[in-house]
Amino acid sequence: MNKYHIPVMLSESVSALDLQDGRIYVDATFGGGGHAGKILEGGKSLQLYAFDQDPDAVAQSKILSTKYPDNFFMIQGNFANLRTGLALKRIKKIDGILFDLGVSSHQINKPERGFSFSLEGDLNMRMDQDKELTAFEVVNTYPFEELTRIFREYGEEKEAVRIANNIIKERNKKEIKTTQQLSTIIENCILSHKSIKAKARIFQAIRIYVNKEIETLTTALKEAEEALNPNGRIVVISYHSLEDRIVKKFFKYEAKDCICPPEFPKCICDKVSSLDILTVKPITASKQEIAINPRARSAKMRIARKREVL
Ligand SMILES: C[S@@+](CC[C@H](N)C(=O)[O-])C[C@H]1O[C@@H](n2cnc3c(N)ncnc32)[C@H](O)[C@@H]1O
Structure with a gap:
């Protein structure tokens, strides 16, 4: 068992990415690398770029960089800067991205990080200690x-x-x-x-x-959608209704072909649908998973696929 963090909906989320060998993927929230490790098992020549703004997660990523020196690349930074972070590695387009939002068990269980209301620590709560x-x-x-x-x-x-x-x-x-x-x-x-x-x-x-979590998520979803190749997947696991609402609204908006008011006789907006929503309702964790990992109780996963540009 991963002591740093038990990944939530591991097989469901990784299979939602529809991995293909030779393609490029992003784990926007590396944490303890549970999802990243599973993605890397998905193909010998697949590449995974992972983000995390927490130096503890970056230190943890050394295990995977050693195991997969040619396939795994860690980027310390905020996922709101997705495209810049990837551009610095000369990557413009990706084939799938996973967001597993919020904080890791490691962050919550370390008293000095100040995230837990039941452990004595300073009132800190920064994921990125440079902020x-x-x-x-x-x-x-x-x-x-x-x-x-x-x-x-x-x-x-x-x-x-x-x-x-x-x-x-x-x-x-x-x-x-x-x-x-x-x-x-x-x-x-x-x-x-x-x-x-x-x-x-x-x-x-x-x-x-x-941690400006709402603002960064809103920016990152747009960046992710722009970076995806046609048929690429965007998979988001969220843990509270506020985040889930943002994801749901974003997917709905991007899936629309027209945003003109309904009373307009003809479309004049030029809006082009860029995503197909693959989950009408969010996917939740199984009872068995929740029994082992109570953190999975509040998890909601939504999936969308980038449309082909005609
Ligand atoms: C729920 S944990 C991810 C766990 C991971 N999927 C695993 O299997 O171990 C969320 C991680 O995302 C990071 N994170 C949250 N918001 C972020 C952001 N805006 N930019 C970069 N990393 C972020 C946190 O520091 C934390 O390590």
Whole structure:
């Protein structure tokens, strides 16, 4: 078993890529390399370019670079810069790309990364340690309105106002430096049977905000679609409704042939459909997988295929 991270929907997602030997693939979220390793088993002369913005994942990738020196190439960076990252390796077009979004178990289980509400650590939450913004800054300096917006928008938290108020009251007494301080502040203003979910939602909201996860996903999906060769696949596994909604909307928009208002008698938009959606409803993990790996419970996988240009 991979100690770094157990890959979710491993065989389903890799077979969704429809691997062909000799072609070029991208794993946009390398993590512990579980998906990458399986992709590399898919053909002797297939090439895999992997991205991750976390130096821990890049260190982990050495195992695969040693095993597949001619087929595997790691790029440290944000997947929002997909095309630039690939261009630096002289790659313009790809035949499939996988996004397995969010954080890895390794990141969550390392207390000093500050992602977990149940492990004591500094309020950090950066995937990319070179970025300046940390959870500490958000929690200790952001005004009430902004905190409330972040908790509502990225955590879909109904008690956003109450929690933001309590954070401000407590930070006026002393700096909120650790995950446990923040957890206690949430616990103290939420009914006890609701507090675990509230903590999960607030930590998720801050993490999404700190890492600009929504903005980067939106940019990366467009970059991926542009980089794909005809018939190339884009496979996305997401773990919360916010991400899944972005993927669903993007696929729907790109699959449309016309975006004119319905009352227009004739199409004047010149929109060309670029994707075929292969999953009307998202694919979810099997009961057996969820029993072994509870993280798979919230996973939703969507697949689309690049259209032939006529
Ligand atoms: C769920 S894990 C991927 C696990 C991986 N599929 C495996 O089998 O081990 C997500 C990984 O994506 C990385 N990541 C998330 N957002 C990213 C982004 N915008 N750019 C680059 N890497 C990102 C995280 O650092 C993390 O290592």
